[in-house]
Amino acid sequence: MSLPAESETADPVLLAERAHLARAADCLAQMRTAAAALTDAGVDGWAAERLGAARAERLRALAADPGVPAFFGRTDTGAPDGGTETFHIGRRHVRDDSGTPVVIDWRAPMSRPFYRASAADPQGLVRRRRFGFAGGELTGYEDELLGAGAGTADSRLLLAEIERPRSGPMRDIVATIQPEQDEIVRAPLAESVCVQGAPGTGKTAVGLHRAAYLLYSHAGQLARSGVLVVGPNRAFLRYIEQVLPTLGEVDVDQTTVADLTARVPVRAVDPPAVAVLKGDARMAQVLHRALWGAVAKPTDSVQVPLAGRRYRVPVERLKRTVDDLRRRGRAGEDQQVLHYAAGRERLAMSLAEDARRQKEEAGGSPTDAETRRAARSPEVRAFCDAVWPARDAAGLVHTLLTDPAELARAARGLLSDDEQALLLRAPGPLRRAPWTAADAVLVDETAGLVERTGGYGHVVLDEAQDLSPMECRAVARRLATGSLTVLGDLAQATSPWAAADWGRTLAGLGRPDTVVRPLTRGYRVPGEVLDYANRLLPLIAPGLHAATAVRRGPGSLRVRPVAELTGALVDVVRELTAVPGSIGVVGPDAAVDDLTAALVAAGRPAAVLGEDGEAAPVAVVPASLAKGLEFDAVIVVDPAAIVAAEPRGLHRLYVVLTRAVSTLVVLHRGDLPGVLVE
């Protein structure tokens, strides 16, 4: 391995690589100019508009961030003639004006050995080179001579990358994706993947890079169907939202389950037992029954007006048609389900078709327009209103939750009397209904029964361990025939419906056969801190293997008993602000305002991290919002209160103890959970 110091500018390798970097930057600039100069001459208005959009897109994709070097790695491959072929690997393809590649996109098949080759399996490489940069300048490199059978076990550049002080949002890891991560990133589009990984093993990073990889390798297909990333809350989304754009992918929808299902305004919070019940998969059956239960048996024939005459459709035929359509609303897995609203339209159309057939048998030849008009006639509409009434999802759920008789009818045999009583709330007007987050998911489920929900070609679902069965179904509806990347950690499950394994979640997501792949190397948290948090594992997730940290951090863990928390916090923050990097103060939700006030009073730039706000230099994070986030230094204040605040408080503590990249300080009043006492 060779890692020249910055001063060794005479190193010919370094000079040559710098020259290549400068050439790549020039070529990229030329590609941008060429894309901007593409002329729309000779095309019609519509095509010009399309071309304009495509050109804007291309320009956006080519826009180079001056701080981001054009490549980060290089592979040397043994060529058949005995020489070597060299490829530089970067975030996007760069070619010169003759079309010769100067940099290969990290997602191209040719880049794969850069991530996968090892001393045991060099994959045709004789050398892998990684580059070190400082402020956009190429300052060093590191070689692994794989052909000679000598690989480096631990890359210093990788460690430097992992330890780089954090500030601001999450970064891409494209230069240092590890082999076990790369296997998931490059899994085929058709394959759904579930990643069970301990804190900091790179699940979120892997999911985002997989989205970028799939968009590159299946561009046409996914440009049409789209890719969706679902995260636990907006603070988390804000933290990750720049990763895909820096990888050149700007058209990915990033959202939360709450936003996906926001068909009604959420104004209230359910008690845990009610939330659990509303999230139970049986609710899907209750809603299905409530909706389709409105379909009535026809009792009389209908006179359908068509082209100036009336045709009687007999009641027996009407009954058969309704039965038929109703059955298709329950179609099995191999059959396309008929949505309720489409069923209503088909019913109207089938009456009109019946009248048309009668007219044709009598020698007439009605047009399609006349037939459609018949389907919209007051007679047919009145019949449909009586037999197959139009339904509104919010109205239906509101009725179920406020009308004991309606609920009993839909829930008979599915929910006990006690459970039904738990669901009911005081009657009131629909427009002021006290909707909860779980209600919104029920409304969304109902809306999905009434009409087809648009689906994506691929969905990346983060922190999936926290989803209720009904939330899983909401995500599955957005999936249509596409595939899934499910990311999560059962040990970090804090919701009341948390399960001990992935089976139920994957079934709820409609992909029960998804293979669960573990990630066990922790990149975020230093070994001392991870080992400390792992002491909780036998209590919170007995079946799970503990992750091992890729690096140690002597002095990274400080557990301090203190008499008074706030004063101690102010002192620790003062001490830590002297070191570069982000600082997160994580405390019980109920205490964050007081902690922030104390820090501000002591002159520290602290602010509470909200769902929507920017993170302050010292971010005070409610324990319930810490999931998925990381900071250079983390101060956990009053762990006992964090544990006491909720039924799965120990899981929450595990989450907050695993947010630190460099330093974790735990401030407690001598009341730590037993296993954490030093």
Ligand SMILES: Nc1ncnc2c1ncn2[C@@H]1O[C@H](COP(=O)(O)OP(=O)(O)OP(=O)(O)O)[C@@H](O)[C@H]1O
């Ligand atoms: N191969 C890698 N190279 C460099 N950094 C990495 C690598 N893999 C992960 N990291 C870094 O480790 C940190 C943790 O990654 P990430 O947030 O994706 O983990 P996670 O498994 O989702 O964690 P959690 O379960 O705590 O949410 C991030 O800063 C990420 O950039």
